[in-house]
Amino acid sequence: MGRADERRARQRGGRRAAPKRRRSSQAGGKSRIRRLFTWKKILGTFLGLCLLGIGAFIVLYMMIDIPEGNADAKLQSNVYKYSDGSIMTRDGEVNREIVDLAKVPKKVQRSFVAAENKTFYQDSGIDLKGTARGVINTLSGKGAQGGSTITQQYVKNYYLSQEQTVSRKLQEMVISLKLDREKSKDYILAGYINTSYYGRGAYGIQAAAQAYYRIDAEDLNVAQGAYLAALLQAPSQYDWATASDTGKKLVQQRWNYVLDNMVEMGWLDQGERASLKFPVPKDPKPSAGLGGQKGYLVEAANAQLARQLVAQGAAEDYKDALALVKRGGWTITLNIDKKKQATLENAVKEQLTSKLDPKERKVDANVQAGAVSVNPKTGAIVAMYGGVDYFKHYTNNATREDYQPASTFKPVILAAAVDEGAETQSGQPITANTIYDGTSERPVVDGGTKVGFAPENEDGANYGPITVQSAMNESVNSVFAQMGVDVGMKNVLKVAGDLGMDTEKLPAVPAQTLGSMGASPLQMAGVYATLDNHGKKVTPTLIKSVEHISRTVEMPKAVGEQVISREAADTVTSVLTGVVDDGTARRSVRDNPMRNGQKVAGKTGTSDNNKSAWFTGYTPDLVTSVGLFGEDAKTHAQTPLTGATGRLPGKGRVNGGGYPAQIWAAYTFGVQSKVSEFDLETDQGAAVEPPESATPSQTPTSQEPSETPTTEEPTEEPTTEEPTEEPTTQAPTQTPTTQPPTTSPPPSESATQEPEDPIDRFGDDDR
Template structure:
């Protein structure tokens, strides 16, 4: 029999209470939910790993700099240059945290409260408020994509927590600032600093840092260059909010905050910046890196390199200005065909180091991709004659009658005089002088001043055609052959080639091959080994200085073909050059500090062939002593402004009067045989009106100069040009 009291029995629930869960049911359900959530969390934690980085986020540009660190251009598929946390100033780090995630240094990679606020605002207010931390945004940029899905958000949360455990806060912040988009096609804070303030990130001020941090929220809207007044006000409000946040976080004092004025950014610039001369400079430096095997093409195209070049920003601009002033202001391409078919190339070298300090490749790389500064398409004419003289002096050569050759040696200057002593089985050779003009007995010095072909054709044979060709090769010229016409510059070379030859004379016979790259580094710390640039003695100082003194006469002599360069008003040496049919005209010269070559070339872009520059600017025959010498003088005056006026050393024989050349003295004649020159020498012929002697029609070298685009050059990772390879000349922008 039961002893349980009726009051001890469980009461049955009645009414609405029967529909409510018991506390046991609630507890059980809660435990079940916790277990399920915990299991889901554990499953997600162990199944969602840190993935490989996105391929596109690792792409960087290459940054090309002038020698002073200012920007030439950036190249590559993405405008990004990664930098280390040490290169990001504290002001930028603090501004970013104040703008994007003030709990960054305390949170575990996610902010649950911020996430909850974001969900609430998205669901109930319709506002896009992600609540993402800096770590989450870095994960989204670096590992995931920009899609707005639940699965992507879940991955982002778990990866962010793992990244926070694996990486330091500084590493995460640097990664975020290197991968974020700032507008103006700038990815990363370094590119942004360049785009908005034309400086490196490490030089950003507090105000600039706050503005770049403000951009992270809405880059397009907060760019104050916009036409929208409302957007500009919003940008200023955001900027002020960031600064106030820096004060709240004790990174900026109220007093310092009050002094910060809005740093107006520069106006937006076209991407890449390869217009004008920039593309030519980049291509020259790129070719230098590849030819010296400093980097492979694959390494260079991978991006992330910061290349400091030897190019001087002011001198490069000065050369472009000289071309603009002397050519564009005087040419009339609408009414004169000769004025439409003009290319101009220039190169300038420091003779003591071999550094290329300036180039002029053409009107603009984006219009004319082939550089007239470095392309070896055009014959150099009489600018080759100093090499002939140097070979004769170096070899202690003698005339056909056995007289030692010096700058004072007399030769017959008769036009079409048969050259004596040609190698066996060589056809007779008798080059005409310019205008078929004949001279009497003149010295080697005078023949250089007036650019007399008959004299230098004979001098080349007397020096030995093979010796002349060998010396040219030692001076860096390729494709020079031991033919009777060698003295008249029938081989094709670039302005850079010729500037290097004359730089060797300038440096007293020591050749340093021209080079363009000072420094190469990467944000990862890579520093490729750069080649050394030792000098090689090609000529004795005595011979080189003798040639320099002769070339001074070309400029100092009122009858010299380079007399236009006298307006430089400082000691200079140089030589003009004009080729057959006036297809190219040159002036190459130097002072003790700088060697420069300027070439003008006739090019019909539509026909794709070389053409004559005859009647350029309506002035009749083109000549090296006109436009090229004028451009050279204008450039050198600007390039050497503020530099001391230095003198050349006197030649070792003690000559070198006020004109820089030799005073003629009576020596044995080199005019015997064929020339019929006298053996008793009259006073040298009076100096004619300055002119430049064109190279006559001569036996060609083994192959004609190329007229198409050059071959064998690596294809750059650059935007394709919009025009043809060699356009007509137009005023420079």
């Protein structure tokens, strides 16, 4: 017994204390548990875990960087608009168009904040409570549930995937914190509203505004913005067009919740709030797609934009530039006038395609039409017809360059003659009144030497002595073949290139005078637009303006410098009015009841073996080139148009003065109500009073010209094929047996009169 015990015993009267009882084993166990889980140990463990978690988070924060944006979240569509700003179509894998936040009205911006994250402008980018709840729910198998900030939702949409895992949630939190520190709130909000999914296949607020209200994001009002913000909670359930009664009730509640929050935050006046009515969205509209003419327009616009990107150094070559365009994000406004486009499409249908019957006539399946209409003062392409349907015939007939422009090239020869001040072989200036020998198959000569080229006139018609004006009216091949040599074929091709044709690699041979090179309606519209614009170069342009969130593209000017003299351009225009009023286009254009006195210049053309037929014509305000092309529906080889529609007289040729001119007239007179006149500075051609007498030129001839044009039909088809021998301007090795050039006799009275109407003579109205 110890001393303390003895002391206590003495104090109790000398009685010894009873021994203590041992605790039970159960009590001992509890005591050990208490000793193991003391509050100090629990607190220490908690603090240790917190420190461990903080340490782990610090490591994560240091290891995880803000990644590159998710490729799918970057995908955008390209948006194509008519000249008036209305949407034509979209093209791309994802219906998204990124818009700058500055274009979104402030109240609409704040409606998203009120709907999703009222503390957005004050928080650090994350909601710890909501994130913790999300992690716990994920671990327990309940899935992620709410609580994310706008920053976190943007990070999930743009930088991460949609998978529901703890690691993804932790990444989201770390990236959100970093993003909030490195970027502005406006940057994050813009990213959020541009990447979110709104239903109806619309990604981003711009696509959503179009999908639900058919307006741009910049035109949304606060009520509409609140609806789009409400949609984000459940896009499918809240789409008014497909929602159940319950869904409609829920979205209205959500809409009210958003607006009430805006009032609470001081972003919306209570009076304005009370006046707002639920903005019922429009019904879904099918995607415009690329069917019909839209595909041709989109592809042509993409090509023009790609060429411009290469020109300004944004891409190394055309292939890379086109890939950049198709990556998306472009808003491209075209010069296409909606009314003119519809009228052109209708003109082709009424004048041509409605008359084709491939089941009745095999050739009808081979008829392709293309057309381009240009404003000559601005260069704007206001309408384009590429084919029957983009998904039925992918080649754009308006831009293809594989068919001969035929006699529509003849005005280029005359333009070169006047611009160069050229003379005939005998030294006479070439004017509208110069007389040439119009005998069919007359050999072309240069300095008294035959050059190995003797083109046939259509149907072998012989015109004898004929003025340049009449030769243009009747499209006399022999006259313009000789004129091309008189001017010099290098000069002719140079002027053709200056006017807009692709002549750089063409050989300077007389056969080119028949338009034997390839050309497109687009090119020919540009050539004639330059003539219409008094010789100032017009480069037809499809694109009016281009917008991209990260690029600036300036389109080049469509109207350039003077490439031929005004006198030359105006002389050709004056002469071409005769083609309409007294020549091969008179039936379809001059006599059209819709003309109403409108001044018109133009030229027809029919190529070798009737594989193409053209009419390119213009008024002072509008130039349109229409081409018809024979293309085998299966092999795509060039084939004759002869016999198409089964309604053609005579030999059944499809001539430029027929369907092409009819399409041109139906379109042009259908869109031009104001009658206008050409302002010409020339004293030549059909548009001015002719002089009392014309001085005949000393044109070399190989045979005595006939006194009057023959009216007999030839036994052979007309041809513009090049001669079997290579044309040459070299002097022959032997002295020619023909006599030196002599002066053509002055035309007799019968020869100078207008030839018989070719409608009566040949059963058609074109050369």
